Every structure is written in C-alpha cells, then in structure tokens.
Amino acid sequence: MAFMDWLAAWIWNPFLSLIYLEIGFLLLVMTRAVSWRRSISMMKSLWWEKPSTDAPRDDRTISHRKAFIAALAASIGVGNLAGVGTAIHLGGPGALFWIWMSALFGASFRMCSTYLAIRHQPKDPSSPLFATPMAYMVKFISPRWPRVAPLLAGLILFQGLVSANLIQANSVSHAVTNELGFSALAVAMLLFGAVAIVVVGGIRSIVEFSVAFAPWMIIIYVIASLTILFLDLHATFDALVMVFRYAWSPYSFAGGVAGFTVMQAIQFGVSRGVFSHFSGMGVAPFLQSANTDHPAKGAYMAALAPLVDGLLVCTMTGLVILSKGHWPDLTGAYLTVISFQDGLGGVGRVVVMLSLGLFAYTTIISWAHFSERCYVYLGGKNTRAYRWFFAGITFCGPFFPVAFIWSMADVVIGLMLIVHLVPLTYIVLRTRPSMMRALESDDLIPPPPRYIRPMDPH
DSSP: OHHHHHHHHHHIIIIIHHHHHHHHHHHHHHTTTHHHHSHHHHHHHHHTOOOOTTSOOOTTOOOHHHHHHHHHHHHSSHIIIIIHHHHHHHHOTTHHHHHHHHHHHHHHHHHHHHHHHHHHSOSOTTSTTTTSTHHHHHHHTTTTOTTHHHHHHHHHHHIIIIIIHHHHHHHHHHHHHHHHOOOHHHHHHHHHHHHHHHHTTOHHHHHHHHHHHHHHHHHHHHHHHHHHHHHTHHHHHHHHHHHHHTTSSOEEOGGGSSEEOHHHHHHHHHHHHHHHHOTTTTOTHHHHTOSOSOHHHHHHHHHHHHIIIIIIIHHHHHHHHHHHTOTTTOOHHHHHHHHHHHHHTHHHHHHHHHHHHHHHHHHHHHHHHHHHHHHHHTTOOOHHHHHHHHHHHHHHGGGSOHHHHHHHHHHHHHHHHHHHHHHHHHHHHHHHHHHHHHHTOGGGSOOOOOOOOOOOOO
C-alpha cells in the first residue's frame, strides 16, 4: 500500500499535473478555443434538434441529447463529492482553482477525442472500433506503434472493471454503513443486484436509466448548494477569495506551523479534477461518438460535459466545503456531508447521501459499458458473462481499503493520460486543418426560425 501511495504521488507531483495543463493549453491554442466559443450555441441548437429520420438506428447508437446526459451521469460521481473534499483537504483552498483549470482544458480534450472518433470510426455500429478511442488510434498510431491502441484499451478496461468500480462502491458502502448501520455485506449484495439489473441489459438500459434519474439529482444537488451559499454570502465570498489567492501562493495555518504549497494545490486539484470529469483519458467517445452524425456535433456536446461537471458541480461542492471551515480536519465524502449538514441541517445530509448513492451508481454502470467495449476490442466474445463478472467486482468494493483503491486509481489514470494524450496531440497536429474547418462550419448551427407577420385581411 505504501508503495502504491508513493507511486501515485511520484506520477502526479509535479510531472503529470504540469504535463496535463501544458498539453491542454497547447490544444486550446491549436483549436482557437473553439470548445469555449461555440459549445453553448451548439448546445442550444442540438438540444432541440429533431433526430434525423434517415440516420441508421441501432441498439449501439445514441442521440446527442441522451449521450450528453449519460456522459454527465458518468462523470458526476464520487469525484465530485468525495474527490473535491480530498483535494481541498490535501491541497488547500487553491486546489479548487486547479480543478477548474482541468475542466477548462478538458473540454478541448473531449472535443478533439470525440470528433476524431466519429470522423474515423467504421460506419457499422457492430464493429469493435465503433464509438471507441481505438478508432483513431488504429488509423494514425497503430501502423507505426501497433501496441498503443491495445494498451489504452487494456488500461480503460482495468480502470472500469477495477479502479472506478471499486472506488464508487467503496464510497457508497462507507456512507451507508456509517449513516444507516447496514453491514458491508448487505451493502455489497444490494450494489451487486442494482448494478446487475441495469448492466446486463447493455448500453440501452444504461443510457435510459441515466437519462431518467441523473438530471433531477443534479438539479436538487445544485439547488441545495446554492441555498447554503446564499444563506451566508459573507462566508461564500471569503471562500471564493481563498480559492484565487491560494492557487498561486502557499497557505499556512495560524502560527505557520503547517501549510500547503502551490504544487500541492496543483497536484490534487488536477488529479481529483480529472478523476471527476475523466477528460483526457479517452472515454468520451464511448457515449458521445455512438452515432453517424456530423463529427462536430458530437464533439461540441462532449466539450460541455467537463464544463458542467468541473465548473458547476465541483464548484458548488468546493465552495460549500470552504465556507463551512471543516476542511483542515476532515476529508472525503464525510467532509462534504458535514458541510452540507451545517448549512441545511438534516436535509443537507440527506441530499448528499442520496446524491452520493445515485451519482456513484450511474458512474459504475457507465464504466461497465466503457470497459465492455474495450473487452470486445481486445477479443472478448461473451459480453453477458462479462457484465455479470463486472457486477461481481462491484460486490467486492466495500471490502477494500480506501487509501489503496484511490492510489491505484491515481496510478491507472496517470498511465491512461500518458498513453492517450501524447498520441491525441500528434493526431490533432496532423488533422488540424480539416478538423477546424468542420468545427467552425457555419452550417452546423441552424438559423433561428423567422417570425412572419400575417397579412392584415383588411
């Protein structure tokens, strides 16, 4: 366990944290910040766009609207509730600023990844390469480095099957056992059954469940957070000032006996931010490339997911935590629970508990799909058996040590970023002119309907 902790710290501080920010800034410049400039307008047009009647329909294809909601449901999970608390506890108030930076740069990662996947994937939805990052890896990287695509698939498979699965299940188990007094075995059995019911049905049932329940829980969580923040505007303003101040300068406690460095803020802000919205890891195409529409449409929708996750939900959590002042002594999901309880009493505690359970659940079932697609790409045949096996791993989550699981996830995510971001940058450099023409095409955004005043019959 100690070795895993050391390895995670070595990968992220400072090497990978800075590399992530540098590559993110490079892609943002290369794409002329189009992921920021046009995502909102594209969101408005695509949200109300009627599905094309001549587009091929298949159990593996997903509409833009449903893919966006499912991607949000996959992203918003333990990373937003427990991860933000851990980042602030270990990195100080400035960590929230670097969570924002990871989300802002992550928008370009997800946009480029989704565009390339749709542009270069097979038209047949039954192909193992359809709606996967391996589609562009195989075309541009495999001719020279044939092992990169299988390596990325293997890392995503392990992250989904083991790391992400165990962390979500473990966090839910600890919260439920502490709050309701259930045994770990009872929680493990409930999780196994709940995951199996949806996962065995495949991508269609995963998306339908996420679309039906996740938006309402997100709305309730944001409303509860805003209520707490508006009830004490002075504390909220002080929290916001701390975020910007200590993103660039060390933070010391009273007396200067202990404190946080800027590198700690960057390390834990970026690492927990990435764990929350998954940008740069190569998972965006699994949902938002599952169509045969214009590549830029899915790309813009993909760019919005980390912005909502990191700039909205993580911000709500972080400001509530900082405004209540428990972050130097507490950490993880418990810190979030106590902070919301201070703000709204028992209601706040219930909101966090329900949010944690549903967010973790939607993340688990989404990662079941991500890892299954990699399992198929690597040659797996029996997908039904794999789905039951995935649910079995969920059953094991409550019995693993918390620190070990988080450190293992940090290591795997770090490897995924290295294996995916370096080739992604190379591919973007090669395809940039055609990609930018497609992303900046004025034909993508339909003009608003014109109101024609009826003629006066008289």
